[in-house]
Amino acid sequence: xxxxxxxxxxxxxxxxxxxSGGLLMGVPLLTFGDAQAAGTLHTPSAWVHNADDNTxxxxxxxxxxxxxxxxxxxxxxxxxxxxxxxxxKVAIAAPDAKLYGNALLGGTQLTxxxxxxxxxxxxxxxxxxxxxxxxxxxxxxxxxxxxSELKAENGTVLGPNGKxxxxxxxxxxxxxxxxxxxxxxxxxxxxxxxGKRTKRLDTPAKVNGSAEFGIDVKLPGMVxxxxxxxxxxxxxxxxxxxxxAKSMPGVIEVVQIPDGVAVVADSWWRANQARxxxxxxxxxxxxxxxxxxxxLEGIRAASKSGRPLPIKAVGDAPAAIAASNRVxxxxxxxxxxxxxxxxxxxxxxxxxxxxxxxxxxxxWQDGAQGAVAKAIDMKPxxxxxxxxxxxGGFGRRIDLDFIVQAAQISKAIGKPVKLVWSREDxxxxxxxxxxxxxxxxxxxxxxxxxxxxxxxxxxxSVTGRVFGLPNEVPDDLMMEAAVAPYAIPAIHxxxxxxxxxxxxxxxxxxxxxxxxxxxxxxxxxxxxxAGQDPYQYRMAMLAGQPRFANVLKLAMDKAASRPxxxxxxxxxxxxxxxxxxxxxxxEVSLDASGAVRVHRVxxxxxxxxxVNPDTVEAQIQSSVVFGMGAxxxxxxxxxxxxxxxxxxxQFPVVRMSxxxxxxxxxxxxxxxxxxxxxxxxxxxxxxxxxxxxTLTGKRVRKLPITADAIKAA
Numbered sequence: 141x142x143x144x145x146x147x148x149x150x151x152x153x154x155x156x157x158x159x160s161g162g163l164l165m166g167v168p169l170l171t172f173g174d175a176q177a178a179g180t181l182h183t184p185s186a187w188v189h190n191a192d193d194n195t196x197x198x199x200x201x202x203x204x205x206x207x208x209x210x211x212x213x214x215x216x217x218x219x220x221x222x223x224x225x226x227x228x229k230v231a232i233a234a235p236d237a238k239l240y241g242n243a244l245l246g247g248t249q250l251t252x253x254x255x256x257x258x259x260x261x262x263x264x265x266x267x268x269x270x271x272x273x274x275x276x277x278x279x280x281x282x283x284x285x286x287x288s289e290l291k292a293e294n295g296t297v298l299g300p301n302g303k304x305x306x307x308x309x310x311x312x313x314x315x316x317x318x319x320x321x322x323x324x325x326x327x328x329x330x331x332x333x334x335g336k337r338t339k340r341l342d343t344p345a346k347v348n349g350s351a352e353f354g355i356d357v358k359l360p361g362m363v364x365x366x367x368x369x370x371x372x373x374x375x376x377x378x379x380x381x382x383x384x385a386k387s388m389p390g391v392i393e394v395v396q397i398p399d400g401v402a403v404v405a406d407s408w409w410r411a412n413q414a415r416x417x418x419x420x421x422x423x424x425x426x427x428x429x430x431x432x433x434x435x436l437e438g439i440r441a442a443s444k445s446g447r448p449l450p451i452k453a454v455g456d457a458p459a460a461i462a463a464s465n466r467v468x469x470x471x472x473x474x475x476x477x478x479x480x481x482x483x484x485x486x487x488x489x490x491x492x493x494x495x496x497x498x499x500x501x502x503x504w505q506d507g508a509q510g511a512v513a514k515a516i517d518m519k520p521x522x523x524x525x526x527x528x529x530x531x532g533g534f535g536r537r538i539d540l541d542f543i544v545q546a547a548q549i550s551k552a553i554g555k556p557v558k559l560v561w562s563r564e565d566x567x568x569x570x571x572x573x574x575x576x577x578x579x580x581x582x583x584x585x586x587x588x589x590x591x592x593x594x595x596x597x598x599x600x601s602v603t604g605r606v607f608g609l610p611n612e613v614p615d616d617l618m619m620e621a622a623v624a625p626y627a628i629p630a631i632h633x634x635x636x637x638x639x640x641x642x643x644x645x646x647x648x649x650x651x652x653x654x655x656x657x658x659x660x661x662x663x664x665x666x667x668x669x670a671g672q673d674p675y676q677y678r679m680a681m682l683a684g685q686p687r688f689a690n691v692l693k694l695a696m697d698k699a700a701s702r703p704x705x706x707x708x709x710x711x712x713x714x715x716x717x718x719x720x721x722x723x724x725x726x727e728v729s730l731d732a733s734g735a736v737r738v739h740r741v742x743x744x745x746x747x748x749x750x751v752n753p754d755t756v757e758a759q760i761q762s763s764v765v766f767g768m769g770a771x772x773x774x775x776x777x778x779x780x781x782x783x784x785x786x787x788x789x790q791f792p793v794v795r796m797s798x799x800x801x802x803x804x805x806x807x808x809x810x811x812x813x814x815x816x817x818x819x820x821x822x823x824x825x826x827x828x829x830x831x832x833x834t835l836t837g838k839r840v841r842k843l844p845i846t847a848d849a850i851k852a853a
Contacts, residue, residue: 188217188271194295194308196223201233201240203251203503204342205530207817208755211340212257213264215751219333220268220325223295232527235505249506252538252646254718254815257751261813269323278314279305328749337754353529354500357488359556363392365549366412367559369400369569372424372781373643377401381419388414397548399541404553408560427641428781432476435640439577442638443598449614449637452623455630460592464583468669472658473842476776477573477647478791483531484566489546490556496523496547501530503537511540512547535646539571567791568783571645572776574600578658588670589681592630597622597655600644601637611637621652621715621822624659625688626681642778648766652717652822657843660713660826664833674830675712687746688714691723694744694805699725708739711831715823718815720747726827728835734847736772736832738800741824746807747814753806756816761802763820765794771825772844
């Protein structure tokens, strides 16, 4: 059985042959003529190029930063085209938000929020199906037979009496076929590729070194830049003496831009060495007074004086709590964090003849084009953006500062230039995950269950900084997972925005981690106050929440099937994030120094329909390890506006010897696909916090949960 998707001519773009008699298909908003007039083919999510050499290419509108979209997206196309996934190649789309906009992220051409598969789930399947139907129509016309006698299979259209033609042989004729108004996409029960474990298509290139990351880019005549920025973020140059730097070997130019002073040389090493010889006097600006402790106290004060923005309210929770004689209150604090992807910020820019070419790792193509156009006074259409592989993103490469810097330097010197930040630059000039303060209260009934609950989040609004969301407008990306799934008769949840003074950015899981840490820690505290088992306590409040109850039971049953060693304890947590339902059980102990050791994490996840279960598992594994760093060892601190952590010796990441065994249960589901790249990062944090509280009897309510924090609790 097939599902019919209705489309209009404005919903799809039929192109003529561009190269080698090729057929390009996609899901557009402009006509082919419009796109061709702009000099580039565009579609809003993806297009398929079927050349006469039988090469099939998917143009991906989403960046590959390790999450596997260069495999999952081609799988959706290959499923409808009935071709081997290994025959599908991937190219990255040029910037055009009108055509490539991510509907789940407000229409920007942006990769983030675990949206790639969710946004492409139907669009890409329909695009593949339309190409398939046009190939069949071309074969029917060639052989003068009815379309019903033909089928497309394994890159070939098969007809009566042994007739057959490859997709490549039909590509040119297919491009001239009338556009199908309706196309049938497969019923999921007929999938042969989607939902099956598939090896990643980009692994060979990453293993043999042919995959190009931003830091690998080379252009003819390219030079290199190292940028000295004010040690206080936001500071500017008052004066600079570059005489010594200019005299050093290999130095070509010294360029002052708004963010600092760049040394350009014939190698990055020489540029960076000469950079150290610059004598700069800085105007440190207002940021010079910042320190993380004062910022946190400002957030606490704002939680009392700021304007609450509603999240959800049922009944009169404040009144119920005020009238109760059994009330639990708690405050939870999440710390500043750096993204710190292993590939530091870098971009290559090449300005010539009034045109700018930008090449490198970005999560936001149209944003890069627009920001550069504004910064160097050019038209967006004169700026090209080519996206490489990203050596990690985690939200950092949504921001555009390093791209603008590269463009400013290139335009100033009139040469292609690669700007590379050092690790120290990267860690001390980030857009940080904001601090947050959560204040929760609940009244308990005779059965120990909450009769009412209040929840207040106070933090900075990243969306306000990035997109200019007005302060009086609720920020949905602050409120993810703010409302837990438990049945509580009266609730009152709200949020207060407070600008603590430091620039902040979206960080893997965005606000899910902040809110889940508070909610799931608090529920555990309520269970302890009630003298009840945390697992049974939760299950009793999940009536009418079958997906939550299912993952919680699966995770706990699996974890409990192994005997718990002496000196170990388990903690549980659950959450829905990006339409994925997940529960985790963390098994921990303390080492001789009192630091937490995570031995095993059991994860049950219901992400709806899965495109590639192999990638789903990999994403859960990476998210658990990533979240462990935030839970146990990472924090950004400031003194006199200066970030105190400069490298991984002060901002450690989880090492291989510290990584736990991870057991994963994936729920087979017919629900729509959920996002998987981020939720596990959030859930692991309260799972660890709850395990530590069970093990030690001490509740750590401020992250990270270090040995010192446990001793002080």
